[in-house]
Amino acid sequence: MELSKKRRKKLQSVVDQDYGYRRYEDRDVYVYDHGGKLGCGVFAARQFLPGELVIEIKGQLIPAAEYDGSTYAMHLEDDWYLEPVIPGAFINHSCSPNCDLVQVTATTNGLIARCNIEAGTELCFDYQWDAQWWIPRCRCGARDCRGWVVGEDQVKKMKKIAARNKKAK
Ligand SMILES: [Zn+2]
Structure with a gap:
């Protein structure tokens, strides 16, 4: 069955939208598997300047009352936890991190560069x-x-x- 022009255009716009999001991530950060115990990490694909928003971390929202201590979950204001999706889930901890985690909207966190970050550097924040x-x-x-x-x-x-x-x- 042939798709109508209108339907095709609509579907294409959905595809383009998704692609745009993926491309955004690919351009700015990438996930690299260290292998073994170290697991995955997220790396800068380009230079970031101090104070720059590296990525916005989105995910599923969990009420604090139902939070079971998943190691990836991040605390949000108002008794909600954020279970981040990739790549947010793969950002590693450091006691001397190059990024800060801040809440940017009611439902998302942001990873902000603390210092100048060169391309190819692993991104990390202090889990605290x-x-x-x-x-x-x-x-x-x-x-x-x-x-x-x-x-x-x-x-x-x-x-x-x-x-x-x-x-x-
Ligand atoms: Zn440490």
């Missing part, structure tokens, strides 16, 4: 998790690495939990 009952070891390699993927104010608590876990073994 609360201390966890499990051990979220950090291997970011930063000079001032806190040892765990937790916020500065959570390090003491994390040390206690780690010591307790050691004894239990």
Whole structure:
């Protein structure tokens, strides 16, 4: 069956719209698989200047009451969590990051460049998790690495939990 001209035009506009979005991501950032334990990371495909919005992070919204502690979920205002889609889900933590995570709209976060970022650099932000009952070891390699993927104010608590876990073994 032949599509009508009008229908074809409409479908094409949908395709173009999607393509435009993909192209936007391809031009600015790319996902690279380090392999093994390191997993995936997101890299700059071009230079970013300090304060520049690198990507907007979108995803599924989860009410805080139903949040089950997925490691990728990000906290939003008003008791909502954002479960980011790719590439947002693959951005790694660093204790000395080159990006900041800020809320840009009611339902999205943004990754903002903290410093000059050259093309080919891995993008990361400080997850600042609360201390966890499990051990979220950090291997970011930063000079001032806190040892765990937790916020500065959570390090003491994390040390206690780690010591307790050691004894239990
Ligand atoms: Zn670290």
